[in-house]
Amino acid sequence: MKQFATITVIGRDKTGVVARVTSYLFEQKANIEALEEQVTRGQFSMAIQASWKPRQLNAGTVRAGFDRLAKSLGMEIKLRFTEPHRRQRMAILVTRESHCLEGLLASARAGRLNAEPALLLSNRRDLEPVAQSDGVPFLVIPWENRADAEDRARVLEESLGRRERSLGALLTKLERAERKTDATPPRPAAAATGALPELARRLGLRGKRGSEAPPEDPAEARLLRDLEIGLARGTR
Numbered sequence: 001m002k003q004f005a006t007i008t009v010i011g012r013d014k015t016g017v018v019a020r021v022t023s024y025l026f027e028q029k030a031n032i033e034a035l036e037e038q039v040t041r042g043q044f045s046m047a048i049q050a051s052w053k054p055r056q057l058n059a060g061t062v063r064a065g066f067d068r069l070a071k072s073l074g075m076e077i078k079l080r081f082t083e084p085h086r087r088q089r090m091a092i093l094v095t096r097e098s099h100c101l102e103g104l105l106a107s108a109r110a111g112r113l114n115a116e117p118a119l120l121l122s123n124r125r126d127l128e129p130v131a132q133s134d135g136v137p138f139l140v141i142p143w144e145n146r147a148d149a150e151d152r153a154r155v156l157e158e159s160l161g162r163r164e165r166s167l168g169a170l171l172t173k174l175e176r177a178e179r180k181t182d183a184t185p186p187r188p189a190a191a192a193t194g195a196l197p198e199l200a201r202r203l204g205l206r207g208k209r210g211s212e213a214p215p216e217d218p219a220e221a222r223l224l225r226d227l228e229i230g231l232a233r234g235t236r
Contacts, residue, residue, distance in 0.1 A: 001054060002052065003051065003052045003057045003082070004050070005030075005062075005079060005081045006047065006048070006080045006082070007047070007048040007049075007079050008045070008046070008047050008048075008077070008080075009045065009048075009077050010046075010076045011073065012075075013042050014044070017073060017075065018035075018046065022035070022048075024065060024066070024069055025048070025050050028052075028058075028061070029052060029057075030050040030051065030062075032050055034049040035047070035049075059081060062079065063079055088116070089116050090118060093122070094120055095126075095127075101130060105117060105130070105134050109134075117134070118136070119139060120136050121139050122139070122140055122141070123141055125140055
């Protein structure tokens with residue numbers, strides 16, 4: 001019988017992560033059943049399902065190797081082996097409608113569902129009483145500021161573009177924006193340290209041109225930090 005495992009990789013995006021992780025699995029005689037990876041605003045995440053034929057897996061060796069690889073990459077790598085006979089734990093995402101949730105909880109109580117509800121995650125408190133009646137932890141992530149958060153993320157992505165763009169392309173975009181708004185001749189491309197205050201001003205992260213005072217809003221501070229990291233990497 002095959003032995004399955006799930007590997008998750010999370011950290012700042014960098015070149016060669018997929019190749020190094022998959023190469024290591026190949027060295028350990030693993031077969032990759034599924035792989036999914038994405039980059040969101042500089043944050044890399046990947047999930048792999050791997051399998052081994054009987055008697056080809058040395059779990060201790062594989063785990064120790066992933067620990068070394070995680071340190072080398074400066075990323076978080078987690079390895080979880082599937083236990084076919086253990087009841088799985090699950091998190092349930094809900095909003096305000098109760099019928100699906102009540103059906104899942106009833107199936108779990110009756111033993112028809114081979115999983116244990118471990119957490120209810122919602123953007124509202126409507127279903128908290130249902131969770132309490134079944135003794136399931138209930139966590140709320142407020143949704144009121146979602147539009148504002150998405151707007152800020154969109155502004156950042158539109159201004160910086162994708163991580164693969166060079167700093168030169170970013171500065172060219174800024175110069176074009178200046179010509180449209182100020183009708184002034186284009187300035188020579190600035191260094192990253194000079195471009196950051198102007199870019200931050202255009203994104204609304206600093207109140208006055210040239211001001212070096214950090215934003216008071218924590219979310220704005222995080223966006224500014226990402227700008228600084230992105231511009232610094234672009235000059236390498």
